[in-house]
Each structure stands twice: as structure tokens, then as C-alpha cells.
Amino acid sequence: MSAEAQVKQIEMVRRQLSRESAEALNKIEKDFPDNPKSMDYFYDLYRRVHCEGEAPHGDKKVIGTTCVQVPEELIYAVGAVPVRLCNGSHTFDQLGAEFMPAKSCSLVKATLGMLSSEVASWLDQGGDIVNVTTCDQKTKAGRLMEEAGYRVHHLELPPSKESEAARTYWQSNVNGFARSLESVTGHKITRNGLRDAIVRVGRAQQAYRRLHRLRMSPLAPILGKDVFLVTNAYFFDDIDSWTDAVEVLNDEIERRCEEGFGAAQRRAPRILFTGSPPIFPNLKLPTLIEQSGAVIVADETCSANRMLYDVVNVDEWQLYDMVDALADRALKPCTCPIFVSDEDRKRRLLELARTFAVDGVVYQAFSGCQVFEMEQRSISRFLADEGIPSLYVETDYSPDDLGQLSTRIEAFIESLKARRRRK
Amino acid sequence: MNRFRAFINGADIRRFRFWVQLGFFFLLVYGGYFMINLGQSLPTFSCGFNQPGRAGVCYLLPLQHQTHIPWDSIISGRGLGILTGLLTFLAWLFVFNKAWCGYACPLGTIQDWMTSLRQKLGIRYATYNLDWFTRLKKIKYILLILLIVIPFLMANSVAGLPKLPDDMGTPFCKICPARMVIPAMTGDFSQWTVDFSTGTAAAMTGLGMLVLGIFFVGGFINKRFFCFFCPMSALHSLFSKVALLKLRKDGSKCTRCGDCYRACDMQIREIADDVESTTLVKDDCMMCFKCVAACPEEGALKASFMNIPIYESTEAGFFKRMTKRGKK
Numbered sequence: 057m058s059a060e061a062q063v064k065q066i067e068m069v070r071r072q073l074s075r076e077s078a079e080a081l082n083k084i085e086k087d088f089p090d091n092p093k094s095m096d097y098f099y100d101l102y103r104r105v106h107c108e109g110e111a112p113h114g115d116k117k118v119i120g121t122t123c124v125q126v127p128e129e130l131i132y133a134v135g136a137v138p139v140r141l142c143n144g145s146h147t148f149d150q151l152g153a154e155f156m157p158a159k160s161c162s163l164v165k166a167t168l169g170m171l172s173s174e175v176a177s178w179l180d181q182g183g184d185i186v187n188v189t190t191c192d193q194k195t196k197a198g199r200l201m202e203e204a205g206y207r208v209h210h211l212e213l214p215p216s217k218e219s220e221a222a223r224t225y226w227q228s229n230v231n232g233f234a235r236s237l238e239s240v241t242g243h244k245i246t247r248n249g250l251r252d253a254i255v256r257v258g259r260a261q262q263a264y265r266r267l268h269r270l271r272m273s274p275l276a277p278i279l280g281k282d283v284f285l286v287t288n289a290y291f292f293d294d295i296d297s298w299t300d301a302v303e304v305l306n307d308e309i310e311r312r313c314e315e316g317f318g319a320a321q322r323r324a325p326r327i328l329f330t331g332s333p334p335i336f337p338n339l340k341l342p343t344l345i346e347q348s349g350a351v352i353v354a355d356e357t358c359s360a361n362r363m364l365y366d367v368v369n370v371d372e373w374q375l376y377d378m379v380d381a382l383a384d385r386a387l388k389p390c391t392c393p394i395f396v397s398d399e400d401r402k403r404r405l406l407e408l409a410r411t412f413a414v415d416g417v418v419y420q421a422f423s424g425c426q427v428f429e430m431e432q433r434s435i436s437r438f439l440a441d442e443g444i445p446s447l448y449v450e451t452d453y454s455p456d457d458l459g460q461l462s463t464r465i466e467a468f469i470e471s472l473k474a475r476r477r478r479k
Numbered sequence: 480m481n482r483f484r485a486f487i488n489g490a491d492i493r494r495f496r497f498w499v500q501l502g503f504f505f506l507l508v509y510g511g512y513f514m515i516n517l518g519q520s521l522p523t524f525s526c527g528f529n530q531p532g533r534a535g536v537c538y539l540l541p542l543q544h545q546t547h548i549p550w551d552s553i554i555s556g557r558g559l560g561i562l563t564g565l566l567t568f569l570a571w572l573f574v575f576n577k578a579w580c581g582y583a584c585p586l587g588t589i590q591d592w593m594t595s596l597r598q599k600l601g602i603r604y605a606t607y608n609l610d611w612f613t614r615l616k617k618i619k620y621i622l623l624i625l626l627i628v629i630p631f632l633m634a635n636s637v638a639g640l641p642k643l644p645d646d647m648g649t650p651f652c653k654i655c656p657a658r659m660v661i662p663a664m665t666g667d668f669s670q671w672t673v674d675f676s677t678g679t680a681a682a683m684t685g686l687g688m689l690v691l692g693i694f695f696v697g698g699f700i701n702k703r704f705f706c707f708f709c710p711m712s713a714l715h716s717l718f719s720k721v722a723l724l725k726l727r728k729d730g731s732k733c734t735r736c737g738d739c740y741r742a743c744d745m746q747i748r749e750i751a752d753d754v755e756s757t758t759l760v761k762d763d764c765m766m767c768f769k770c771v772a773a774c775p776e777e778g779a780l781k782a783s784f785m786n787i788p789i790y791e792s793t794e795a796g797f798f799k800r801m802t803k804r805g806k807k
Contacts (some may be wrong), residue, residue, distance in 0.1 A: 218752075220608070220609040220748070224608075247601075251805055252805075254805060255801070255802060255805035255806070258798065258801050258802070258805070259802075262798045265794060269794075365734075366734060366736045366775075367736075367738070367775045367797065367798075367801075368738070369738035369739075369741055369742060369773040369775070369797075369801075370741075370801075370804075370805075371741055371742045371769075371773070372598050372604070373804065373805070374598065374601050374603075376603040376604075377603075377604075377741075380741075381741055384736075384737045384738075384740075384741055385736060385737075385738075388735055388736055388737035388740075388751070389734040389735055389736035389737070400734070400735055403730075403731070403733075403754065404734065406731070407731055407732065410731075
């Protein structure tokens with residue numbers, strides 16, 4: 057391809073991407089009445105970063121991450137900024153199809169598509185990425201990122217988390233990652249630096265947990281599509297501005313709770329969302345659920361709850377204990393389906409369903425995301441045994457299945473409403 | 480009431496514990512100078528060799544005297560002595576359970592101070608790997624059996640074997656580091672000797688000096704090093720199920736994040752991984768309740784007394800402690 061044609065193509069991709077993002081954002085923002093005022097920070101953020109292509113971190117050294125298991129505190133401690141690369145755009149999904157087999161996961165394809173396109177504002181070509189060996193597709197994608205010219209640290213995750221051997225193996229890998237970060241950036245991780253990073257991330261998590269808790273209110277004070285947008289912004293936003301914006305939002309939501317203001321109808325079925333992560337602009341399923349008259353009150357996904365909920369506890373505030381503590385936080389509570397056992401995921405779902413008075417569970421699996429597809433049977437059976445209705449939806453980033461999906465979602469929500477009336 | 484609860488649950492357990500431990504240390508090590516006497520059956524290492532400072536005597540000392548008893552006098556006044564001693568011990572234990580270890584034991588407190596020193600110096604702690612850990616833990620039960628059986632075999636000949644030599648005395652005390660460490664706190668170093676009067680005495684006191692050395696090295700690099708082997712802890716754990724003070728867990732609220740496991744000085748894995756049990760006082764537990772302070776889930780872990788929760792894990796408390804300690 058001539059240089060000129062290449063420039064033309066990049067321009068085309070950029071335009072397509074910004075159109076896709078703008079459409080999704082419009083739908084999320086404009087199709088719903090009574091959005092919280094403080095959501096404007098986030099709508100505006102997405103408009104700037106996704107639609108207009110603004111680089112979120114300016115000149116700062118950015119390190120790309122691909123999974124929630126990366127202890128981002130370490131990245132902050134070397135003075136760099138972590139940006140989660142997992143991508144939700146259909147445009148990039150199509151571009152990435154070149155690198156992966158036909159039946160693979162949209163998320164991995166889109167991430168690869170973005171990294172190979174030179175359109176991404178996230179990371180410079182040849183930048184640093186830490187890729188966790190979670191599922192097969194992500195593991196091999198790490199290699200493909202190297203081929204695309206990035207410097208990749210392959211952070212090895214054990215396939216099971218129960219044994220003490222897995223724990224020590226992971227701890228030593230995280231320690232190795234810390235050393236490699238030091239050599240890549242030329243900054244030493246100091247005790248004070250890491251302690252500040254832990255407190256900084258802790259503050260963000262505290263804000264998230266407050267938002268999470270506010271959603272327990274019997275009259276849902278905020279819609280799930282907005283919360284997904286908020287947690288998703290954590291992927292790329294400056295962490296301190298993010299935390300402040302979430303606290304402002306929390307204050308507004310709290311006022312709503314006190315005033316008895318509901319973001320959805322009083323009788324709207326309450327949904328717990330689980331499975332493959334909704335990532336902007338692919339908030340197709342959450343938006344559809346809430347357009348059909350239900351409200352998402354909680355989730356168990358790695359773009360929201362699983363990423364922000366579990367907090368680190370440090371016993372001795374020295375480097376040796378902090379790094380191991382970060383490793384433990386990333387591994388032990390993780391409910392990712394790549395692990396052998398699904399016990400923790402079941403327990404988490406049940407606890408969320410109970411504390412949030414959930415009417416039904418929607419389980420999203422990206423077609424090609426084998427691990428979520430494989431866990432579907434046991435999770436669905438478990439939920440049925442516990443008397444919680446659930447809907448399993450296999451989908452991807454393309455808008456083609458919207459019609460068929462909306463029929464299924466509406467039917468499910470109607471059945472939840474009918475079930476409520478019978479009670 | 481709710482605000483009071485929130486205040487308690489947001490408390491920094493370390494500071495609370497530090498002061499309580501310090502108080503008990505003074506009481507048990509120097510209380511004798513103030514004519515305090517809490518009796519002969521304390522369920523903690525208030526060492527009997529620390530005279531006149533002791534404010535009471537560690538139950539293991541009279542227990543070894545009492546089991547030095549010939550068969551035929553068990554059903555007599557001396558047998559009754561064993562029983563009253565045990566009952567007094569149980570009464571103490573019944574109220575405070577294993578918190579005697581985490582809050583009162585002077586030897587435990589000294590180890591915690593050694594840990595603080597190591598921490599201040601920025602030296603990493605050592606841990607056992609799980610295999611070794613499960614094996615080593617059993618030593619305390621073996622010591623417990625021996626400290627009851629050896630005095631008995633000194634007084635009785637079993638199956639025609641000769642009696643054990645009398646100069647084994649109180650065998651566990653001979654090898655217990657508290658016999659040397661606690662009196663030293665009042666300036667009495669007379670126990671830091673090897674007694675060469677007889678071969679047995681030399682062997683036992685020599686072993687004692689060796690244990691003392693191991694105690695200082697082990698206690699410095701390993702948190703609560705000696706407590707893994709403590710026969711008093713073994714004796715506690717036989718009765719800890721019925722005690723009033725309890726550590727409770729609500730498994731449904733637990734995310735198995737392991738924050739409590741990390742905080743645990745005794746490496747008790749079940750505190751994080753066991754989501755079935757509702758009370759979780761394992762044999763090594765010293766009821767320091769650091770795990771409760773480390774838990775970010777509302778009400779997942781709690782210390783309760785007669786089923787009344789006295790200290791509970793809360794999200795607000797967790798973050799309060801984290802920001803406070805992370806600022807230093």
C-alpha cells in the first residue's frame with residue numbers, strides 16, 4: 057500500500073470510529089431522561105477521548121494493561137500511568153479479525169485491531185504493554201502484540217488459585233513484573249511511592265464502593281448504563297479526576313435516594329449483569345436491557361465490579377509486604393472464568409443477587425469467549441437452583457443481532473414482571 | 480449507639496492491642512511487687528520463676544507438679560488438687576478464650592515487640608511453607624502430652640519400666656524460653672545457666688539455653704515464632720469451642736480476597752478460605768482480631784462475646800484504617 061493510501065485508510069478508520077462512538081454515546085445520553093447532572097463529566101470525557109481522539113494522558117509515560125489482574129499500583133509507583141487496552145469498538149473488531157481465527161472473541165480482536173491501526177490515542181506505537189496470561193486468546197494475543205511492534209511483559213497467571221503453590225508462583229511473577237517495570241522506566245519503586253499509589257487506588261475504590269452501595273436502594277437511583285460508563289472511564293481517565301468525579305456523582309445519587317427519586321420505574325425489574333465485560337462503545341446489551349424497562353443494579357464483570365471492588369490490605373507498610381499484598385488482591389478474590397473452579401463466582405453472584413434484591417440475571421458471553429461460554433451451564437443451573445431467573449445471551453460487537461436480542465430481552469423482562477406480580 | 484458502634488469498628492486495633500498488651504505485661508511481670516496475686520492457674524505465660532514480680536502463675540507449672548503423682552493417691556486430696564487447678568484454668572479460659580495469647584501473654588508481647596523492631600528495620604519476615612507448617616504445628620500437642628506424661632512417669636513405674644529420674648523436675652519449664660526471658664525482665668538472669676549438678680539436669684537446662692537462642696533468632700524473623708509450638712496454646716484449643724469470646728465469620732459475605740490471611744501472624748489460611756464454618760478459632764489463633772480489622776466486607780468477620788458483637792469488620796472502618804496507616 058502506498059503511503060498516501062495508508063494515510064487515507066487511517067483517516068477512514070478514524071472517522072468510522074468516531075461515528076461509532078458518537079452514536080453509542082448519543083444513545084446512552086440522549087435516549088434516557090433524567091440523567092444525573094454529574095454524569096456530564098463522563099459524557100464529556102468520552103466525547104473528547106473517543107469521538108474526538110484526544111490523548112487522555114498527554115506526555116506522561118503510559119503502560120498498557122490487558123486484564124484486571126495487573127497490579128496498577130506498581131505502574132503508578134514508577135511514575136507511569138496504566139491504561140487498560142481492552143477495547144469495545146466494532147470498527148477495531150473488524151480490523152483485528154485479520155490477526156485472529158474467525159471464531160474468536162470480539163474483545164481480543166478489537167484490542168489487537170486498535171493496537172495495529174495507529175489510530176489509537178492510548179498508546180504510542182512501540183509502547184509498553186503488560187499482558188496477563190489469562191485465557192488462551194489473551195495469552196497468544198500478547199505474542200501478536202509483540203509482532204505488531206510493542207514491548208510486551210508477559211505476566212504469567214496460574215490457571216487455578218486455590219493452592220498455596222499457585223499463590224507463591226503468582227507472587228514471584230508480580231515481583232518480577234515490578235523489577236521489569238523499574239528497568240523499563242528507569243524509576244525505582246520506593247516504599248513511599250508505592251504506599252502513595254496504594255492509597256490513591258484505595259481512594260478510587262472507596263468511591264466506587266460507595267456508588268455500588270448506593271445502588272442497593274430499593275428505588276434504583278442510577279441506571280446501569282451510566283455506571284458502566286463510569287467504571288469504564290477508569291480504564292483511561294486520570295485516576296484522581298476520576299475519583300473526584302465519582303464522589304461528586306455519589307453526592308448527587310445520595311441526594312436522589314433521600315428525595316426518593318428513582319432513575320427507573322418503581323416496578324422495574326432489577327437486573328444483575330454478569331459475563332463478558334461491556335466496554336464502550338459496546339454497551340449494546342446494558343442499554344437494551346434498560347430501554348426495555350428493567351434496571352441494572354449490580355454487575356459481576358471485569359470492566360466494573362471485578363476491577364474495582366476488591367481492596368488491598370497491607371500489614372507491614374514495607375516494599376516486601378506491599379508487593380505481595382498487591383499480588384494476593386489480584387489473584388485470590390478474582391472470579392475470572394479462566395480459573396478451574398467457579399465456586400467463588402457462584403458465591404459472589406448469589407451474594408450480589410441477595411443484597412441488591414435482584415429479580416433476574418443477564419449473562420453475556422461474547423461468541424468466541426470460550427471460558428464464559430463454558431461456565432454458562434453450571435452458573436445457569438446454580439442460579440436456577442437458587443430460584444433466580446437468568447438469561448444467557450451470546451453476542452458480539454456487531455449491531456446485526458440487535459433486533460433478535462431486543463425480542464429476547466423484552467420477553468425476559470416481561471417474564472420477570474409477571475413473576476413479581478405472582479409473588 | 481450506632482455512632483458508638485461505628486467508632487469502635489473504625490478503631491485501629493493495633494494501637495488498642497499495643498496498650499492492652501503493655502498493661503498486661505506490667506501486670507503479669509511486675510504485679511507481684513504490688514501484692515497482686517491472680518492464683519496458680521493462669522492460662523498464659525505468667526512465669527512462676529519470676530519471683531517476686533509475678534502476679535500469678537502459668538498453669539503449666541503447677542500442672543507439671545500435680546501430675547507428678549503416684550497412681551494410688553489420685554483418688555485423694557492431691558487428685559482433687561488437679562481437678563480444682565484445671566477448673567480454675569478453665570474458668571479463666573472460658574471468659575477470654577485464646578485472647579490470653581493475643582492480649583495478655585508476656586512472651587507473646589515480647590515477640591510482637593521483636594516483630595515491630597524487625598519491621599522498623601525494614602527486614603522481611605520469614606514464613607513457613609504450608610507443608611512444613613502443617614507438620615510443625617503438631618509439635619505443640621506432643622509437648623503437651625509429654626509435659627503431663629513425664630512427671631507422671633517420674634512418680635510411677637509403668638509396665639515394669641524404671642521410673643524416670645526425678646531431676647527432670649518440671650520438664651517443659653526447663654525448655655520453655657519464658658523461664659529465662661520473663662525473670663530477666665525484672666533483672667533476674669539466674670535462669671540463664673546450664674545446671675551441671677546431674678547429667679539429666681545438664682541435658683534439660685542445656686536444651687533450654689538452646690531453645691532460648693532459637694527463640695530470639697526465630698522470634699525476630701518469624702512473627703510469633705514460639706506460639707506455633709506452645710503447649711499452652713494446644714491446651715487452650717482443646718476447650719476453646721465453648722468459650723464466651725468468639726471469632727465469627729459469615730462466609731456468604733466473604734470474597735476470599737485473603738486480606739485477613741495476609742494480616743494473620745499465625746498464617747491461618749482458613750480465615751480466608753473457609754466459607755462454611757461460622758466460628759473460626761483455629762488451634763493457632765491467638766484472637767488478636769487483626770483479621771477483623773483487615774476485612775473490608777460489612778460484617779463478614781466479627782469478634783463476639785456471649786453472642787454480642789463487640790468488634791465487626793466494616794467498609795468504613797477498613798478505609799479509615801487504610802488511609803490513616805498509609806499516610807505515615
